[in-house]
Amino acid sequence: MDFNKKVALLILNYNSKEFIQTALDSLLAQSYTNFEIFAIDNDSSDGSVQYIKENYPKNKFPNINLVEHKNNYGYGKGVNKVIKQVYKKFEYVALIDPDIRLDKNWLEELVGTMENHLDSHTCSCLTLDWEGNVIDNAGGVIINIFAGIFVGFLGDLPVNQIPENYKNAEFPIIFGVATAMLVRSKAFEKYGFYDEDYFLYFEDFDLSWRIALGGGLNLCNTKAKAFHFGHGSKTSKNIQTKVLKQTEINLFATYTKNFTLISLMALLPPLLMARLIMSLIYIPISTKITTAKIIGIVTFLKNISSGKYSNQRKFISQIRIISDRELLSRNPISIFSIKPVLTKLLPWFHTINTSFSRSNG
Helix, strand or coil: CCCCCCEEEEEEECCCHHHHHHHHHHHHCCCCCCEEEEEEEECCCCCHHHHHHHHCCCCCCCCEEEEEECCCCHHHHHHHHHHHHHCCCCCEEEEECCCEEECCCHHHHHHHHHHHCCCEEEEEEEEEECCCCEEEECCEEEEECCCCEEEECCCCCEHHHCCHHHCCCEEECCECCCCEEEEEHHHHHHHCCCCCCCCCCCHHHHHHHHHHHCCCEEEEEEEEEEEECCCCCCCCHHHHHHHHHHHHHHHHHHHHHHCCHHHHHHHHHHHHHHHHHHHHHCCCCCHHHHHHHHHHHHHHHHHHHCCCCHHHHHHHHHHCCCCHHHHHHCCCCCCECCHHHHHHHHHHHHHHHHHHHHHCC
């Protein structure tokens, strides 16, 4: 392995103190050593910053840079502030969640894949649950285009059931997932940065969608492994309600920015109906969830009517090389799937119910 390519490892923390040691130690233990770590804190209130200062002082860990934001900027703006400072100095930028631990060869595998595929712009890994038994994702996939359901490819599959053609292999994916993902720095220069309006969720899908439309390649290397705790940040009720609202806005915004006008006109009416119905299904869990999601849908409608996405649509039309049909044909399963939607609904509602109850407890 050629260690000449320098990598900026960005880990964005928000109230994840209990995980930060495991994450940082697994980064420091990487077999690929030409990197600097940027521990970015989004104004945590759990002592995360003080913990990093005391346990990873700069004089002992010169390749760890602590970046303290004075506000919780969410994901896009939180990482963009650092990406914009470092992407011209590093060949690669890695995005890592704080509730992650990485196999020691994770970075070496990802850099090797991208060096072997110079047309690649992102590379995801095989992300497993914390115990390493079940797959979280191997990149992203569309389950149903009309319902706006995007999940991790191979998600929820026991690791011993991974198909042979995806086992310890490199393959193209439709979307990268920033749980533990490597991005070629030039991608930001050509395709733009994360959308700072998103706050949380869909930023990585939106970026990799842009990359794919512009002719870039999103890859996955399942020899690179990460272990994800999931929902490792402690959130307040207000933050969680904001995220529920923002998720709806982000989903619709991603469609609006990246689809051609003809495709958008065909997809937007059924998507609006599906998301409204799904918002109502949350009423038995909490009317606050339903209200937040409906507010998100209404906010999107106000945004699109005001022309909010016009400049972004213009930019994407200028970089676009492939058609919507070609992009969607790369999805490894049908984009009109019904059965996977139904099989994932109950576990998803259980997760939301548990998460919402915990944050309101």
